[in-house]
Amino acid sequence: MRNVLQRMRCVMDKDIGIDLGTKNISVYVKGRGLVFHEPTVVAIKRGNGKVLALGGAAKRMLGRSSRDVQVVNPMREGVIADLSATEAIFRHMFEQVLGYGSYRRSKVMICAPIGSTHLERRALRNAVQSVGARSMDMLDEPMAAALGAKLPVAEPVASMIVDIGGGITEAAIISLGGIVNHTSMRCGGEKMDEAIQSHVRRRHNMLISRGEAEEAKIHAGKAHPDLEDMVVTVRGRNLATGLPDAVKVTSAEIHEAIREQVSAIERIAHEALERCPAELAGDLMTSGINLTGGGSLLRGMDDYLREKLGIPVRVMDDPLRSIVRGLGYVLESPREA
Structure with missing residues (x-):
């Protein structure tokens, strides 16, 4: 096992491990453990680019902010879609968890989808290097998840x-x-949310947000058709009247929507x-x-x-954090001479 870890870590210890996901971003700091686990959403002031909120606070602003505030998730299909917003997330996040400027002396290990292209990995590397990290290395997400699960x-x-x-x-x-x-x-999860949105619009003539679709999936969704049916209320705008409305959606409907x-x-x-x-x-x-x-x-x-x-x-166990746990395992393991 130590030889495997040594190959992954190259020749130096890493201070910070980052799991940058489409839905959530997690950060592990060597010696401190998991220090950040929040939605991958940032609120930025238009004009000066100032970060107003990050993570859950920014996610709650989606669809509710004024015109001079841009709320964005910079990730799409597992890779960076908005480089400048990703850089803003890194800079603000590092300042929160490490202190202003201290991250510039840090070494970073970040996970990437094994199916990502060379250009997509280069965008990830550029985002990390833009905040002045001392060095950076990458680990494939499935390997990190396997280490986090303590598989052999x-x-x-x-x-x-x-x-x-x-x-x-x-x-x-x-x-x-x-x-x-x-x-x-x-x-993955985002395509399921979009499918639920489309189903509610088609079946109930109502427009709902992606966040509302995600909540319906979490509380009443099912992958297997034979599981117990549940009912959840979703809220949005009735397309016929233009007014706020609510309808009840069943697990069977959600299953049909996300079956593909x-x-x-x-x-x-x-x-x-x-x-x-x-x-x-x-x-x-x-x-x-x-x-x-x-x-x-x-x-x-x-x-x-x-x-x-x-x-x-x-x-x-705790599948949302399995990848960052694997990063932590690599960071904390002693390096052989």
Whole structure:
């Protein structure tokens, strides 16, 4: 295990670990632990670019701010879509957790989707370097998640991760400290939220926010059609009257709306299993699939995949923080001479 960690860490310790997700950003500081876990949203004053709010405070301003305030999530489908807003998040966040200017002496390890392109990784590197960090290294998200779950990644056995994020879903099979094969697709929690918005507009003639759709998914959504039906009230604007309105939406409706995205997640896992070497396939019959990311919390996701794929499936403990826990594990592990 130490040899695996040594290869990941290159030749120097890292002070800060960052999991920059589509939905949330988490920061781990060596010796201090998890110091920041907030939505990836920033509120910026138009004109001077001053950061007014970050994280949950900024998310609560979505759709409610005045014209001179821009509230933005700079991530789309797991990668940076707005570089300047990402740089603003990093600068403001580092000043909050490390103190003004101290982050310029820091070394950073940041996670990236294994399916991201060279240009997308360069944008991530540019965002970190723009705030003056001393150095930066990258770790693939599935490997970080596996380390966070304390899977035997250094052993000659197969461990499989399916990371269902806000903008991207990735499946990876790991053995002997490396990723044997992987698949990824730009689908996840955000596509589900958009599908719920479209369903409510089509079925109930009502416009709801993405945040309202997300809340409906969290409280009443289900991946498996046979699970108990629930009812949730969503609020928005009636398109016929133009007035505020509310309607009740069932779990069955939400399942129908997000069925395509749930099926896509199953196909991603299926493809990774299809390409798994025969020597490792037998291991997965016992060790199964480990789910991480916010999408793994969708009710019945583990049951659905278990039924479709025919192998054990389990949701990791605290799947929203599994990647940053893996980063912390790397940062805190002593480096061999």
